[in-house]
Amino acid sequence: MDGRIIDVTALLETDTIVFRGGATMTIPFAEMFSVEASSGWLELKTPRGLLLLELGPKAEVWRERIKNPKSVVEKLGLSETKKVCVVGKLDADLRANIEASGAKVAKTARGKDFDVVFVAANVKKDLEKLPAIKETIVPDGAIWIVYPKATASGVKVDPELTERAVLTAGRTLTLTDNKQVKIDEDLTAVRFVIPVAYRKKK
Known part of the structure; x- marks a missing residue:
């Protein structure tokens, strides 16, 4: 980084690269002036300076994901074949x-055999719906589970509706959280799935 060699762990998130270890920082894709990949190296020109990451074959993959980030619908794994419910x-x-994705969105929250269920959690009490939704x-x-960030503007955020509360609610039901998506500046979504070992055949 600007002439310095630093041993770091770089994590490619949905719209940022997070650095941990020798240097701790987060750089949003939107702040990158240019992104190039060559011979296994990813070159990033940013407000913090020039960054060169040795990624091997992943360099081209990272470049593509940074220059052409997925839409919210793609991040959420929606498609025309999905049966969806909103609670x-x-x-x-x-x-x-969600509706524009072409997914089959149920008109009511009643029913079963949904591929994806979105839960709008605006207060901690909303998490009590999870056992039935599972x-x-x-x-x-x-x-x-879609919930407001603590820094959300224009809304009154329940101080008890924290990331820990959301994760605990799912894990208590033996669900596994395996993805987190930034919906916008105010909302975050966490995905829970049933672990393979606990999946019952229907």
Whole structure:
């Protein structure tokens, strides 16, 4: 980094690269002036200076993901083949994106065998719906809990609705959290799935 060689762990997130170890920082894709890959090296020109990451074959993959980030719909794994249910009052823009994906969105929260269930958690008490919701998904289905960040603007955030509270609610039901997506500046979504060992055939 700007002439210095630093041993770091770089994590490619949905819209940022997170550095840990010898240097701790987060660089959003939007702040990168240029992104190039050559001979296993990823070159990033950023406000913090020139960064060269030795990634091997992954350099080209990272370049593509940074220059062409996935849409929210792609991040959430939605498609025309998915049967989807929405529980609670979901953000209007997110709901519109879900419906625009072509997924089969149920008109009510009743039913079973859903591939994906979105839960709008606006207060901690909303997490109490999870046990019943777990019973509505297919064995390899997913539950996305969408909740406001502590820094969300224009809304009153329940101080008890923290990331820890969300993760605990899912893990208590023997669900595994395996993905987190930034919906926008105010909302985060965490995906829970049933561990393979606990999936029952239907």
